[in-house]
Amino acid sequence: xxxxxIGLSHHTANVATREQFAGNATAESIARQAGCAEALxxxxxxxxxxxxxxxxxxxxxxxxxxxxxxxxxxPDNYAPPxxxxxxxxxxxxxxxxxxxxxxxVVGESEIFGQAKKAYESARTSGAVGPYLxxxxxxxxxxxxxxxxxxxxxxxxxxxxxVAVELAQRIFGKLSECKVLVLxxxxxxxxxxxxxxxxxxxxxxxxxRSLDRARELAQAVGGxxxxxxxxxxxxxxxxILLTSTASETPLLTSEILAPMLWxxxxxxxxxxxxxxxxxxxxxxxxxxxxxxxxxxxxxxxxEQSLALRRQQIAAxxxxxxxxxxxxxxxxxxxLNRFSQPTGHSSLGENPLxxxxx
Amino acid sequence: xxxxxxxxxxxxxxxxxVRTGLSLRxxxxxxxxxxxxxxxxxxxxxxAFLYVRGHALGRCPLTNLFEVFIFLAWSIALIYMLxxxxxxxxxxxxxxAPLVLLLQGFALITPIDTRHLVSVPxxxxxxxxxxxxxxxxxxxxxxxxAGVMYLLQERQLKTHQLHSIFYHLxPLTNLFxxxxxxxxxGFALYTxxxxxxxxxxxxxxxxxxxxxxxxxxxxxxxxxARHLKWLAPKRVAALCIIGFSAALALLWGITFTAELxxxx
Numbered sequence: 001x002x003x004x005x006i007g008l009s010h011h012t013a014n015v016a017t018r019e020q021f022a023g024n025a026t027a028e029s030i031a032r033q034a035g036c037a038e039a040l041x042x043x044x045x046x047x048x049x050x051x052x053x054x055x056x057x058x059x060x061x062x063x064x065x066x067x068x069x070x071x072x073x074x075p076d077n078y079a080p081p082x083x084x085x086x087x088x089x090x091x092x093x094x095x096x097x098x099x100x101x102x103x104x105v106v107g108e109s110e111i112f113g114q115a116k117k118a119y120e121s122a123r124t125s126g127a128v129g130p131y132l133x134x135x136x137x138x139x140x141x142x143x144x145x146x147x148x149x150x151x152x153x154x155x156x157x158x159x160x161x162v163a164v165e166l167a168q169r170i171f172g173k174l175s176e177c178k179v180l181v182l183x184x185x186x187x188x189x190x191x192x193x194x195x196x197x198x199x200x201x202x203x204x205x206x207x208r209s210l211d212r213a214r215e216l217a218q219a220v221g222g223x224x225x226x227x228x229x230x231x232x233x234x235x236x237x238x239i240l241l242t243s244t245a246s247e248t249p250l251l252t253s254e255i256l257a258p259m260l261w262x263x264x265x266x267x268x269x270x271x272x273x274x275x276x277x278x279x280x281x282x283x284x285x286x287x288x289x290x291x292x293x294x295x296x297x298x299x300x301x302e303q304s305l306a307l308r309r310q311q312i313a314a315x316x317x318x319x320x321x322x323x324x325x326x327x328x329x330x331x332x333x334l335n336r337f338s339q340p341t342g343h344s345s346l347g348e349n350p351l352x353x354x355x356x
Numbered sequence: 357x358x359x360x361x362x363x364x365x366x367x368x369x370x371x372x373x374v375r376t377g378l379s380l381r382x383x384x385x386x387x388x389x390x391x392x393x394x395x396x397x398x399x400x401x402x403x404a405f406l407y408v409r410g411h412a413l414g415r416c417p418l419t420n421l422f423e424v425f426i427f428l429a430w431s432i433a434l435i436y437m438l439x440x441x442x443x444x445x446x447x448x449x450x451x452x453a454p455l456v457l458l459l460q461g462f463a464l465i466t467p468i469d470t471r472h473l474v475s476v477p478x479x480x481x482x483x484x485x486x487x488x489x490x491x492x493x494x495x496x497x498x499x500x501x502a503g504v505m506y507l508l509q510e511r512q513l514k515t516h517q518l519h520s521i522f523y524h525l526x527p528l529t530n531l532f533x534x535x536x537x538x539x540x541x542g543f544a545l546y547t548x549x550x551x552x553x554x555x556x557x558x559x560x561x562x563x564x565x566x567x568x569x570x571x572x573x574x575x576x577x578x579x580x581a582r583h584l585k586w587l588a589p590k591r592v593a594a595l596c597i598i599g600f601s602a603a604l605a606l607l608w609g610i611t612f613t614a615e616l617x618x619x620x
Contacts, residue, residue: 151520151523154520154523155518155523166513168527169509169513169522169523169525169527169528170513170527170528170529171527171528171529172526172527172529172530265585265588265589266529267528267529267589284514287588287590288588288589288590290513290514292516296516299516300516300518303517303518304518307520310520
């Protein structure tokens with residue numbers, strides 16, 4: 001029996017290619033059509049992969065045909081960029097995928113949930129048996145260990161998540177933070193929602209158009225503040241998120257400095273995602289004020305990604321240990337199992353599904 | 357025999373530092389229980405040393421600069437064990453262990469473990485005064501460590517340069533709350549220590565008393581300025597470092613003059 005993985009991902013295929021193979025099959029249909037003993041289908045926006053166990057070799061083309069949408073394209077004359085991993089390599093690949101090492105944004109944790117969902121779906125349909133069960137349970141364990149023992153998931157990589165991460169580094173719990181959203185654009189709405197998802201409840205929205213301010217305030221559970229009053233809010237707020245279309249800075253050191261005396265030493269975190277900027281850069285020089293414009297937010301995101309990339313070696317080491325241990329445990333299990341029946345030792349074979 | 361206990365204790369703190377240093381160098385710093393356990397073990401050996409030395413002297417082992425430094429290192433480890441878990445375990449340990457190592461290493465290397473030729477009689481008020489003051493110094497040391505962590509975090513946030521350690525430091529407001537609490541606790545203990553000094557029955561050198569009161573006034577001024585919001589958190593954090601440096605200098609001076617005047 002063979003354990004293998006056949007698939008395509010953002011590394012090998014563009015979205016147009018990937019979408020031809022996504023959503024047309026289920027784990028059960030693949031197992032039935034291709035004649036696999038067990039099969040599991042992992043489909044995300046970045047990958048379509050089939051993990052399967054079979055007692056005969058199943059070609060990549062056969063799996064591709066199972067996955068392919070019914071189009072006018074002649075499947076025999078079409079060579080999609082599928083990759084194929086077998087035995088140990090398949091185990092290693094799955095562990096890397098589940099840990100987020102193979103993701104477009106290294107270390108993203110969404111793939112873990114997607115893999116779990118794919119496993120549950122395949123298990124419910126009866127396409128997963130003992131082999132894939134053990135493999136995936138180990139993969140989830142490895143992913144958790146990688147997340148716990150490395151910084152691979154640390155740091156934020158989008159505007160919203162960077163804002164939330166920095167706010168948490170300054171204030172700890174965000175539930176007691178007062179937030180003023182100045183300007184009601186799409187990015188500020190997304191960032192506001194990210195802050196709300198982390199517990200922010202005191203939310204004020206100000207915009208030149210009061211109607212638009214009310215609209216956003218209602219959408220995010222805040223209250224609208226007249227645009228003329230927004231500067232006075234700086235006396236009591238903790239986070240200012242600004243993204244207006246103003247051509248000149250709305251907030252300068254001269255305006256803010258006198259108000260800082262009345263803030264009882266609470267830090268003020270300003271996220272300025274407007275271009276041109278709404279807040280004069282000199283504001284960052286003021287004591288207790290932390291100003292981040294769009295460039296510095298991008299810079300933080302890049303630093304986070306760089307930090308995650310530095311963790312890859314540590315994560316790979318954990319995965320390598322698990323692959324060896326997993327393969328060894330399977331080999332030991334097979335030797336114990338095979339001795340009475342006189343099967344050949346696994347020492348000659350790396351890993352086959354029968355080893356499982 | 358007691359020195360061996362101290363050497364083992366020092367090695368435990370050294371192990372905690374090496375572990376942290378290696379993980380920081382590999383940029384894979386992770387809060388682990390190793391530092392906490394290593395410091396805990398170091399603390400046990402420190403306690404054993406103080407017990408053995410105290411038993412041999414028949415009194416609280418605070419008779420020379422060597423013992424004072426070890427007692428201070430023990431106080432710092434004790435306060436860390438008490439308050440460390442409330443914050444980030446190993447990170448506060450990462451800052452605490454080097455300070456303890458510095459004190460113990462210095463005490464072990466330099467020839468300051470001079471024995472009194474005559475047995476020094478025990479004086480419970482004097483022992484209480486000295487030990488309470490040193491525990492207060494331990495609290496000030498932790499406030500100093502929290503101050504260093506605050507300035508490190510603040511600097512990274514201001515300059516937008518976030519390093520691996522950034523994600524393991526506590527939030528700024530939590531750190532500042534910790535600094536404030538530690539300052540109040542240290543100040544209260546130090547006040548008790550100073551007041552108890554007047555009941556020792558021994559005339560203390562004037563310079564020693566003046567210096568101790570000056571340090572008390574420095575911490576009182578920091579707390580008062582903080583209470584009146586005259587000082588920004590960043591300045592309070594910096595003053596915690598200055599305050600503890602002054603406390604260490606004072607400690608040296610007090611012990612030196614005590615030995616000079618053959619005080620118990």
